[in-house]
Amino acid sequence: MGYINLDNINFKHLVPEASQAMIDAIKAEYGNPSSQHQKGDEAREVLESSRETVARLINAKDPREIVFTSCGTESVNMAVKGLAWARQDKGKHLVTCNTEHNAVIRSLRRLKQLGFQVTSVPVDKYGVVNPQTVKRAIRESTILVTIMHANNEIGTLHPIAEIAAVCREAGVAYHCDAVDSVGTIPIDVEALGIDLLSFASNPFYGPKGVGALYVRRGIGLWNLLDGGAQENRKRAGTENLVGIVGMAAAAKVAMRDMEKRLEHYKNLRRHFLAQLPKYLEDYLINGHPEQCLPNHISLSVRHVEGESIVLMLDEQGFAVSTRSACASGSLRASHVLLSTGLSFADAQGTLVISFGTDTTTQIIDNFLAALAESVKTLRAISPLYAAAQKEKAGK
Amino acid sequence: MGYINLDNINFKHLVPEASQAMIDAIKAEYGNPSSQHQKGDEAREVLESSRETVARLINAKDPREIVFTSCGTESVNMAVKGLAWARQDKGKHLVTCNTEHNAVIRSLRRLKQLGFQVTSVPVDKYGVVNPQTVKRAIRESTILVTIMHANNEIGTLHPIAEIAAVCREAGVAYHCDAVDSVGTIPIDVEALGIDLLSFASNPFYGPKGVGALYVRRGIGLWNLLDGGAQENRKRAGTENLVGIVGMAAAAKVAMRDMEKRLEHYKNLRRHFLAQLPKYLEDYLINGHPEQCLPNHISLSVRHVEGESIVLMLDEQGFAVSTRSACASGSLRASHVLLSTGLSFADAQGTLVISFGTDTTTQIIDNFLAALAESVKTLRAISPLYAAAQKEKAGK
Numbered sequence: 001m002g003y004i005n006l007d008n009i010n011f012k013h014l015v016p017e018a019s020q021a022m023i024d025a026i027k028a029e030y031g032n033p034s035s036q037h038q039k040g041d042e043a044r045e046v047l048e049s050s051r052e053t054v055a056r057l058i059n060a061k062d063p064r065e066i067v068f069t070s071c072g073t074e075s076v077n078m079a080v081k082g083l084a085w086a087r088q089d090k091g092k093h094l095v096t097c098n099t100e101h102n103a104v105i106r107s108l109r110r111l112k113q114l115g116f117q118v119t120s121v122p123v124d125k126y127g128v129v130n131p132q133t134v135k136r137a138i139r140e141s142t143i144l145v146t147i148m149h150a151n152n153e154i155g156t157l158h159p160i161a162e163i164a165a166v167c168r169e170a171g172v173a174y175h176c177d178a179v180d181s182v183g184t185i186p187i188d189v190e191a192l193g194i195d196l197l198s199f200a201s202n203p204f205y206g207p208k209g210v211g212a213l214y215v216r217r218g219i220g221l222w223n224l225l226d227g228g229a230q231e232n233r234k235r236a237g238t239e240n241l242v243g244i245v246g247m248a249a250a251a252k253v254a255m256r257d258m259e260k261r262l263e264h265y266k267n268l269r270r271h272f273l274a275q276l277p278k279y280l281e282d283y284l285i286n287g288h289p290e291q292c293l294p295n296h297i298s299l300s301v302r303h304v305e306g307e308s309i310v311l312m313l314d315e316q317g318f319a320v321s322t323r324s325a326c327a328s329g330s331l332r333a334s335h336v337l338l339s340t341g342l343s344f345a346d347a348q349g350t351l352v353i354s355f356g357t358d359t360t361t362q363i364i365d366n367f368l369a370a371l372a373e374s375v376k377t378l379r380a381i382s383p384l385y386a387a388a389q390k391e392k393a394g395k
Numbered sequence: 396m397g398y399i400n401l402d403n404i405n406f407k408h409l410v411p412e413a414s415q416a417m418i419d420a421i422k423a424e425y426g427n428p429s430s431q432h433q434k435g436d437e438a439r440e441v442l443e444s445s446r447e448t449v450a451r452l453i454n455a456k457d458p459r460e461i462v463f464t465s466c467g468t469e470s471v472n473m474a475v476k477g478l479a480w481a482r483q484d485k486g487k488h489l490v491t492c493n494t495e496h497n498a499v500i501r502s503l504r505r506l507k508q509l510g511f512q513v514t515s516v517p518v519d520k521y522g523v524v525n526p527q528t529v530k531r532a533i534r535e536s537t538i539l540v541t542i543m544h545a546n547n548e549i550g551t552l553h554p555i556a557e558i559a560a561v562c563r564e565a566g567v568a569y570h571c572d573a574v575d576s577v578g579t580i581p582i583d584v585e586a587l588g589i590d591l592l593s594f595a596s597n598p599f600y601g602p603k604g605v606g607a608l609y610v611r612r613g614i615g616l617w618n619l620l621d622g623g624a625q626e627n628r629k630r631a632g633t634e635n636l637v638g639i640v641g642m643a644a645a646a647k648v649a650m651r652d653m654e655k656r657l658e659h660y661k662n663l664r665r666h667f668l669a670q671l672p673k674y675l676e677d678y679l680i681n682g683h684p685e686q687c688l689p690n691h692i693s694l695s696v697r698h699v700e701g702e703s704i705v706l707m708l709d710e711q712g713f714a715v716s717t718r719s720a721c722a723s724g725s726l727r728a729s730h731v732l733l734s735t736g737l738s739f740a741d742a743q744g745t746l747v748i749s750f751g752t753d754t755t756t757q758i759i760d761n762f763l764a765a766l767a768e769s770v771k772t773l774r775a776i777s778p779l780y781a782a783a784q785k786e787k788a789g790k
């Protein structure tokens with residue numbers, strides 16, 4: 001058995017269609033899509049046909065509403081900062097929620113340094129935002145609401161159609177960070193009424209370092225990257241055509257296989273949760289039990305450190321994570337888990353297990369056995385666990 | 396004879412070493428460099444070894460001074476806006492010159508919308524900036540000087556060592572947009588004393604859509620992309636590892652072959668300029684005759700439209716351009732050419748011919764013959780040319 005990836009929220013393999021498209025693009029030696037001659041025409045055609053495919057993935061009406069970026073983080077920065085600057089004369093207030101990704105949190109923090117005000121609304125114990133809370137947070141000076149779709153740490157899905165409706169009614173733009181949902185679950189920007197949607201290629205088995213921002217026609221943004229006229233004047237810079245071609249190929253497969261993959265993920269999740277009690281006790285499952293990513297489980301193992309479990313499982317050939325890779329390097333407890341009311345200790349004992357197309361129930365069984373072993377070893381040397389056992393016995 | 400690329404300033408083929416490295420990286424299925432487990436470690440090693448290679452290309456002392464970006468334009472935006480925001484409390488004045496690339500011009504225009512002031516200094520008839528003019532433009536409130544190395548339209552090289560010295564003396568940060576020189580001619584950020592240097596991979600036969608920014612230790616910037624802790628906390632977002640690996644492979648070849656390539660380019664340029672009078676009359680060569688990119692010629696063909704020549708040559712299988720691909724879509728005359736004192740009419744008749752490693756003197760001879768034919772055809776139907784001939788005859 002090779003190394004097993006149960007950290008699909010942080011990295012996935014490329015679908016063969018994406019690798020092949022990228023290799024073909026490398027060999028094709030495309031020109032610069034902005035050039036005036038034949039080599040430019042050819043590159044431009046590839047670029048625009050990729051844009052059409054990616055537009056279909058989220059049901060954007062016009063491919064020109066898709067701007068290719070270098071990652072989900074760039075899309076988020078472009079949406080949040082770009083909208084704030086473009087509308088600063090109308091007002092300088094933005095609304096978000098407490099469990100956003102660092103890309104949103106830190107973009108907003110930057111805007112605060114430049115004189116904007118931000119209201120961050122709370123979530124319930126499942127990590128869900130109430131659209132009515134968003135409505136109450138909107139003021140006369142509010143220009144943007146930015147609330148994510150799927151939370152990358154607990155998998156919870158926010159009611160984005162309702163949030164979009166609240167924004168529409170209030171005349172406020174709505175940005176949705178959908179990096180961890182686009183390509184995995186169906187998203188229809190037209191039906192949802194979203195103004196700005198950030199997404200990336202790697203969460204649906206495309207290459208890393210490619211993303212896109214959906215910008216509804218009529219929504220004006222200041223460019224984050226100023227310069228040439230690329231991307232319909234919305235994002236300057238020579239395009240990463242190899243990556244874009246890979247993203248489009250992965251998008252095609254995502255559309256084709258979405259139902260099949262969802263079914264597969266749901267079976268795995270059901271299996272995992274059904275088997276778990278046989279292997280482990282004293283744990284919590286975080287996030288919303290139904291309104292959640294089907295390939296994602298946030299598990300708090302009490303009285304141990306999540307980091308220690310990750311290291312032990314790594315040695316046994318299983319990749320899982322304690323949180324978003326983007327937050328690694330930080331030793332603080334997850335702001336997402338604390339926002340749902342989890343204790344600091346339980347937050348520190350949390351693992352994120354995320355499935356991929358190649359995960360099987362057999363892999364899950366093997367993983368659970370390895371997890372149970374690791375937890376047993378760690379609890380045997382844990383003073384926290386000993387204290388908890390003593391307390392329990394005393395009761 | 397296939398399609399001939401004499402528009403190398405706007406697009407180049409990949410060196411085989413870069414394509415191979417990229418294909419290998421695609422097949423290797425690297426993880427996320429920010430992940431906590433084995434797959435993350437492996438990806439991180441590849442990322443950091445690429446950073447070391449790219450640091451060597453410009454003689455950066457510490458690889459951590461290199462931040463990978465998605466293109467030269469992103470590097471420029473990050474440097475100019477990031478420095479301006481980080482130092483806005485010290486002052487809000489920036490200095491540039493009249494012949495910069497749109498990435499610099501439009502980043503500065505954006506800063507002006509946010510309350511910054513910009514002084515743009517003139518260039519001489521060769522398009523060269525005088526360091527003493529820069530010195531005189533620096534005020535108490537100046538925080539940044541941004542002056543490019545090689546001009547992409549006329550090939551002129553600015554005296555950046557002298558400009559860096561002026562900045563150093565005045566205690567002002569110096570950013571150099573070196574997108575069109577790094578990898579082609581030697582650049583040593585240590586010897587030159589540059590604080591911020593923008594460059595990209597495609598100008599030295601690496602992939603498009605990958606760039607880097609050199610940030611001297613101790614120079615603080617606000618992030619353009621806020622979010623995770625990637626790139627030593629200077630640039631959030633999951634890395635385009637396939638592209639970065641390609642950039643590093645191309646950098647290695649650039650270092651190995653630099654002298655050989657320079658010799659080759661110089662021979663081609665000499666040959667071109669020596670042969671040109673046999674094929675064409677009534678033209679101008681723009682830019683500095685010695686302080687210039689060795690693989691670049693800016694040729695103003697009088698009494699014809701450059702766009703028309705590009706189209707005719709394209710049909711004959713030669714790619715050349717009238718200007719930067721980043722400026723395409725604009726019908727206005729080049730601001731660079733007008734800044735050197737060229738007339739509007741001559742600016743409109745300008746072609747950029749740029750050589751690559753695969754250009755030969757035979758190709759140049761064939762090209763000059765095709766050019767002469769095209770110009771003859773166009774002049775035969777040009778009222779401007781007829782008027783000019785009549786005037787000449789009358790004299």
